[in-house]
Amino acid sequence: MPQDRIEHERTRFERAPLVVGVVSSPKDCPRGTPVWEQELSAGAVCMNMLLAARASGFAAQWLTEWYAFDGRVDDILGLSKSERIAGFIYIGTATEDPLERPRPSLKHLTKSWPA
Numbered sequence: 001m002p003q004d005r006i007e008h009e010r011t012r013f014e015r016a017p018l019v020v021g022v023v024s025s026p027k028d029c030p031r032g033t034p035v036w037e038q039e040l041s042a043g044a045v046c047m048n049m050l051l052a053a054r055a056s057g058f059a060a061q062w063l064t065e066w067y068a069f070d071g072r073v074d075d076i077l078g079l080s081k082s083e084r085i086a087g088f089i090y091i092g093t094a095t096e097d098p099l100e101r102p103r104p105s106l107k108h109l110t111k112s113w114p115a
C-alpha cells in the first residue's frame with residue numbers, strides 16, 4: 001500500500017475529536033423482541049446521537065466506510081459473530097458548512113394507503 005494511503009487509513013479516527021462506534025448486539029429470544037427490531041434500534045441509537053450532538057452545538061456525521069464491514073476490524077474490537085457495527089458517529093466542531101446535495105422528491109419516496 002502506498003505511504004499516503006497508509007497514512008489516510010491510520011488517521012481515519014482522527015478526523016473528529018470523538019468517534020463513537022455503535023454495535024448492534026441482538027439477542028435471539030424466541031418470544032422476545034425480533035432481531036430485526038433490535039438491529040433497527042442500533043440505527044436509532046446512531047440517529048439519536050446525531051440529533052443530541054447537533055442539539056448541543058456540535059457537528060456530527062454517521063459513517064460506516066469499509067471498516068464497518070470487515071471481519072478483521074470486528075475481531076480487533078472484540079465483537080462476537082452475532083454483533084455488527086451499525087456505524088461510527090463522528091462528533092466535533094464544524095470548521096465549515098456541510099455541502100448540500102440534490103434531494104429526491106418526497107412524492108417519489110412516499111406512498112399513501114387511503115382507507
Ligand SMILES: Cc1cc2nc3c(=O)[nH]c(=O)nc-3n(C[C@H](O)[C@H](O)[C@H](O)COP(=O)(O)O)c2cc1C
Nearest residue numbers: 043046060061062063064065066086087099100101
Ligand atoms: C447508515 C449510514 C452509513 C453511512 N455511511 C457513510 C459512509 O460510509 N461514507 C459517507 O461518505 N457517508 C456515509 N453516510 C452518509 C453521511 O452520514 C451523510 O452525511 C448523512 O447521511 C447526512 O447527509 P445527507 O443530509 O446528505 O443525507 C452514511 C449514512 C448512514 C445513515
